Amino acid sequence: MKVSPALTSYLQIGPLLLVLLLFFGIPLLVVIAYSFFQFDGIDSVPAFDFVNYVDVLTSGVTLSLYLKTLYYAVVVWAITLLVGFTVAYFLAFHVQSLIWQMALFLLCTVPFWTSNIIRMISWIPFLGRNGIFNNALIGAGITQEPLEFLLFSDFAVIIAYVHLFTLFMIVPIFNAMARIDKSLIEAARDGGATGWRIIWDIVVPLSKTGIALGSIFVVTLVMGDFFVVKVMSGSQSASIAMAMSNQIAMVQYPPAAASAVILLIVVSLMVAAILRVVDVRKEIAG
Amino acid sequence: MLKKANAKKAGQRAGAKTSTGRRRFLKTAALTAGAAATTGLIDGFPLVWSQNIKDVKLMQVGGSYSAIKDIADQATKDLGFKVEMQTADHSALLNRLVTQPQTIDIADIEYFFQHHLIKRGTLQPMAVEKIKLWDKVVPIFTKGTYPDGRKVSSQGVLPYEVQYVSGPGAKEFAKSPTNWITGIPTVYNADTLGIRPDLVKRKIESWSELLNPEWKGKTSIVSVPGIGIMDAAMAIEARGDIKYGDKGNMTKAEIDKTIEILKAAKKAGQFRAMWATFDESVNLMAAGETIVQSMWSPAVTAVRSRGIPCYYAPLKEGYRAWGSNIAPMAHLKGLKLDAAYEYMNWYMSGWQAGFIAKQGYYSSVPEAAKKFMTEDEYGYWYEGKPAKGEIKDPYGNLMEKPGAVRDGGAFWDRMGKVACWNTLMDENQYMVKKWNEFLAS
Numbered sequence: 001m002k003v004s005p006a007l008t009s010y011l012q013i014g015p016l017l018l019v020l021l022l023f024f025g026i027p028l029l030v031v032i033a034y035s036f037f038q039f040d041g042i043d044s045v046p047a048f049d050f051v052n053y054v055d056v057l058t059s060g061v062t063l064s065l066y067l068k069t070l071y072y073a074v075v076v077w078a079i080t081l082l083v084g085f086t087v088a089y090f091l092a093f094h095v096q097s098l099i100w101q102m103a104l105f106l107l108c109t110v111p112f113w114t115s116n117i118i119r120m121i122s123w124i125p126f127l128g129r130n131g132i133f134n135n136a137l138i139g140a141g142i143t144q145e146p147l148e149f150l151l152f153s154d155f156a157v158i159i160a161y162v163h164l165f166t167l168f169m170i171v172p173i174f175n176a177m178a179r180i181d182k183s184l185i186e187a188a189r190d191g192g193a194t195g196w197r198i199i200w201d202i203v204v205p206l207s208k209t210g211i212a213l214g215s216i217f218v219v220t221l222v223m224g225d226f227f228v229v230k231v232m233s234g235s236q237s238a239s240i241a242m243a244m245s246n247q248i249a250m251v252q253y254p255p256a257a258a259s260a261v262i263l264l265i266v267v268s269l270m271v272a273a274i275l276r277v278v279d280v281r282k283e284i285a286g
Numbered sequence: 287m288l289k290k291a292n293a294k295k296a297g298q299r300a301g302a303k304t305s306t307g308r309r310r311f312l313k314t315a316a317l318t319a320g321a322a323a324t325t326g327l328i329d330g331f332p333l334v335w336s337q338n339i340k341d342v343k344l345m346q347v348g349g350s351y352s353a354i355k356d357i358a359d360q361a362t363k364d365l366g367f368k369v370e371m372q373t374a375d376h377s378a379l380l381n382r383l384v385t386q387p388q389t390i391d392i393a394d395i396e397y398f399f400q401h402h403l404i405k406r407g408t409l410q411p412m413a414v415e416k417i418k419l420w421d422k423v424v425p426i427f428t429k430g431t432y433p434d435g436r437k438v439s440s441q442g443v444l445p446y447e448v449q450y451v452s453g454p455g456a457k458e459f460a461k462s463p464t465n466w467i468t469g470i471p472t473v474y475n476a477d478t479l480g481i482r483p484d485l486v487k488r489k490i491e492s493w494s495e496l497l498n499p500e501w502k503g504k505t506s507i508v509s510v511p512g513i514g515i516m517d518a519a520m521a522i523e524a525r526g527d528i529k530y531g532d533k534g535n536m537t538k539a540e541i542d543k544t545i546e547i548l549k550a551a552k553k554a555g556q557f558r559a560m561w562a563t564f565d566e567s568v569n570l571m572a573a574g575e576t577i578v579q580s581m582w583s584p585a586v587t588a589v590r591s592r593g594i595p596c597y598y599a600p601l602k603e604g605y606r607a608w609g610s611n612i613a614p615m616a617h618l619k620g621l622k623l624d625a626a627y628e629y630m631n632w633y634m635s636g637w638q639a640g641f642i643a644k645q646g647y648y649s650s651v652p653e654a655a656k657k658f659m660t661e662d663e664y665g666y667w668y669e670g671k672p673a674k675g676e677i678k679d680p681y682g683n684l685m686e687k688p689g690a691v692r693d694g695g696a697f698w699d700r701m702g703k704v705a706c707w708n709t710l711m712d713e714n715q716y717m718v719k720k721w722n723e724f725l726a727s
Contacts, residue, residue, distance in 0.1 A: 041715055042405055061719060064726040129558075130574050148503055151575070152559040234559020234570075235509035236552065238725035246511055246718050249377030251384050251402060255715070 028264075035257035044253050052258035061243070062259075066266070069239045072154075072229070073222040076161040080218050081211065083162070084169025088210070089203065091170075092177035093185070108170055111163075120160045120228055127151040127159075152234035160232045165221055169214035176210030177203065212278035216271050223267050342367040342625040347374055347382065348394020350564065351584070351647065352473040352610050356680065357638050365632055367625050375563075376510060383408050387615055392626060393469075394612045398443035398512075398710040400468050404457060409613040411451045411466040416627050419634045420467070422651045424701075427471045427609070428463065432702055442516065442534025442707030445471060445609045469613030470630050471650040473642055476605030476700045480571055480581035483595050490599045493517075494524035495578050497551055506570055506579040509560035511721040513708055515541075516606055517580040518548055520705065524603050534709035538716055545720040549727045564588075571596055580606075583646035586693070587685055598693035604705030605694075643667045644680045652697060670696030 003011075038047040056062050087108065095101045111119060126132050127150040134146035149155055180203065188198050204211075226241035240263050247256035346353055346369065353371040361369040374382060380402060383393055387408055395403075403409055414420050425431050426438050430446030438444055449467055450460040459468070481490050486501070496505050496517065507517040519533040528543055530536060536544065551557065558576045561567040568588045570576045581598070589596035612633065614626040639649035640658025644667065649655060656664050665671035670692055677686035694700040711717055 039715065041712065042402060059719065061723040061726060065722065068726050124569070125573070128573050128575055148555075230509075230562065234506075234557075235562055236557060236560060236725065238722055242725065243722040245377075246722055248381065249510070250512070250714060250718055251380055252715055252718065 031257045031260055034253050035261045037254040037257075039252055039254040044251075052255045053262070055255060056258050056262055062262075065238055065240045065243055068237065069223060069241075072157060072161065072239065073219050075158055076165065076222050077215060077218050079158070079162050080166045080169040081215065083166050084173055084214055085207075085211070087166075087170050088174035088177050088207075089199070091174055092180070093203075105174065108167060112167060116164060117227075119163060120231060123156065123160055123163070123232065124151065127156055152232070152236060154233070154237065156232040157229050157237060160228050161222055161225075164228065165218045168217035168221065169211075172213035172217075173207055173210035176207035180206045208278050209280050212274050212280050215274055216280075219270055219274075220267055223263065223270070338621055339367050339625060342622055344369045344391045344622070344625060344629055345372065345389070346370065346392035346394050346612065347372045347379060347390045348612070349373065349375070349379070349396075349610065351582070351645075352642070353394050354641070357633075357641060360637050360641075361629060361632055364637070365625075365628060367628075369629060388617055390615050391618055391622065392612050392629065393615055394472065394610060395469075396708055397445040397448055397471075397609045397611055398708055400448040400459070400611075401443065401710045404448075404451070404459065404468070407455070407457075407616055409468065410616045410618065410623075411454055411456065411468055412470070412614065412627065412630065414465045414467055416631075417467065417470060417634070418631050419651050419654065420470075422653065423471060423634075424648075424650060424652065426701065426704075427650065432698070439604070439704050439706055441530075441532050441705065442606075442709035444707050445474075445611070469611030470634060472610050472612050472633065472638070473647045473649060474607065474609035474701075475583055475647050476607045476694070476704060477580065477582060478601055478605050478694070479599050480567075480579050480586045480589070481597055481599050482571060482574065482577040483597060485574060485577040490578065491602050492524045493520040493601055493603050494526075496521035496580070497525055497547075497556060498578075499554070499556070501556075501578045503555050503558050504575070504577045505557055506559050506561055506567070506576040507557065508580055509562045511718050512710060512714070513606075513608075514560060515544060515717060515721065516706060516709060518544060520603060520606060522547055524601075533706045535711050536713060536717070538713055541711075541713060541717050541720050545724050548724050552724065552727060587646060587679075591683065591685060600694040600700070600703075604703040605700065606706055606708070607701065607704040608708040641680050644678070644685075648697065648701065666690070666692055668697045670694075670699060 038045040358369040358371040636654035639655030
């Protein structure tokens with residue numbers, strides 16, 4: 001029996017399509033439906049009402065939540081990009097032996113063999129008022145009083161994000177850099193280009209698909225997080241997702257659903273903007 | 287089939303209540319246990335009226351402080367059918383009750399959850415006559431009063447206010463006792479501030495200390511919005527900024543003012559953190575991150591058991607109390623519902639009370655706890671007497687050395703000074719919104 005090529009394609013994408021439809025498409029539709037429901041203070045009432053959207057969009061809280069979350073996203077994005085790019089560059093261009101390259105790359109992933117939560121929480125005893133770091137500073141005579149801003153602060157939130165998410169930057173950038181033809185670099189060097197010039201004019205443009213993918217990972221992860229911000233700020237800072245989580249805790253589904261839909265739109269726009277700048281398909285089609 | 291001995295005991299009190307056929311065995315169960323309570327024996331459990339009962343499995347889901355596996359194991363042993371426990375935090379529990387009620391048989395909830403659940407019909411009320419020790423339950427729950435007749439504070443959700451309904455299917459709570467109850471009280475306590483005396487170095491007598499700049503950067507409240515705002519309200523009212531009509535049911539204007547004060551305190555760096563879990567509260571205190579903090583009683587003990595001084599300060603404004611209850615889910619019927627009643631009666635018969643008392647919590651029928659505690663233990667936990675010997679937790683770990691006296695003293699010295707209860711406000715949605723504003727500030 002001969003199967004037509006078109007049918008083969010459908011069969012190939014079938015399983016994924018089914019999974020996406022069941023576990024992404026339908027739940028998303030439910031969330032969207034709920035966002036139009038009315039909420040009477042206790043229960044959700046099926047309706048088609050924009051009141052939740054009006055509420056979210058006219059509330060001053062929304063703006064401050066978005067500003068706070070965007071602040072985290074931008075700072076974390078910048079730091080992870082810098083660190084991720086540097087590490088990937090070192091791995092791709094300075095480590096000559098393929099074996100060492102792989103070994104060091106695996107080393108980057110070692111922290112990820114433990115759970116996210118453990119890695120995050122281990123910062124708490126380290127950064128605390130009487131934590132290892134403060135004790136070391138005082139012991140070394142660098143400060144007299146423990147530094148309070150280290151824990152339960154924006155600083156702590158950002159350090160945890162960077163720790164958790166840098167790998168998501170390293171992997172795609174390293175992947176993109178590994179594809180760069182080494183002879184290009186040699187040619188540039190022969191032509192008299194400085195190291196910075198090579199990075200800026202050759203390495204960066206050729207690894208921008210990796211940078212874009214890494215950026216999408218990091219930005220979407222930070223935009224949708226509530227747990228890191230909750231634990232590391234000692235519940236004293238907020239993110240959009242944390243506000244939603246506070247609503248869901250009180251089964252206020254319709255307002256939370258409206259916030260979720262708006263967040264989805266905002267994050268989609270951000271991803272679209274990144275894709276607009278960089279054609280990631282090239283990377284995937286490679 | 288009923289055992290003969292049980293039937294005989296049933297006969298002894300048969301005249302007291304009208305009897306219908308269906309209720310017979312349950313009443314027997316009640317009376318059996320009633321007899322057990324007086325003799326100090328839990329004979330008669332399990333009451334096997336059918337072989338099928340062995341196949342019944344009850345799934346109880348509740349907070350980590352009350353849905354304890356040891357209690358399920360003991361119940362399984364005593365009752366002859368299986369009881370299982372799962373724990374979930376407030377948020378997960380409420381969401382599961384509302385969205386997947388079929389996965390739960392026994393809801394183990396804080397009293398204020400009843401407000402979320404009654405209109406939804408998630409639970410089913412129980413007939414008082416089938417609950418054998420109901421008249422022994424602390425009057426806070428059954429009458430809303432103390433034993434001396436004083437009314438218990440009704441700021442917040444006083445359990446009594448959500449304790450009774452007119453009957454199955456009711457969408458509102460009854461204003462006075464009826465023959466139908468929404469659940470049986472299980473675990474409750476009076477919460478106050480935990481203090482590190484080695485770092486505070488003076489007496490703490492008021493909730494206002496939470497906002498005292500003297501402890502700047504070293505205080506903490508609960509991060510659960512509905513409870514954190516009560517901690518804050520206790521402090522704000524104690525400081526004299528606001529006189530609330532009802533702290534547990536604030537008006538929008540009161541919420542606004544409260545949040546403004548909280549924002550200002552946060553801006554000034556008053557709070558070190560807000561805690562979300564038991565462990566967080568213990569670690570904050572033990573590490574010296576906080577020295578004045580709203581806490582749970584066992585958390586204070588947990589700090590102390592690490593060799594770090596910590597006490598649970600009785601304050602002049604009184605305590606923020608909370609209570610849990612268990613109730614059968616609406617979908618229970620037939621044998622499973624009968625088993626649920628059986629389980630409720632077992633729950634009140636003392637084993638559970640003795641177990642959780644050793645963690646610092648109170649239970650519905652304190653006198654039943656006596657049978658499962660030594661005189662010294664009961665004296666320490668309930669009567670405010672100095673411990674004669676070592677006081678140990680249910681697992682045998684040392685909690686207090688001889689001579690120790692419980693912070694706050696005896697049962698009625700603590701539960702008799704309730705200022706407010708954990709709550710669900712009418713303006714809950716607005717409150718959560720403002721709380722998020724506070725966090726984002």
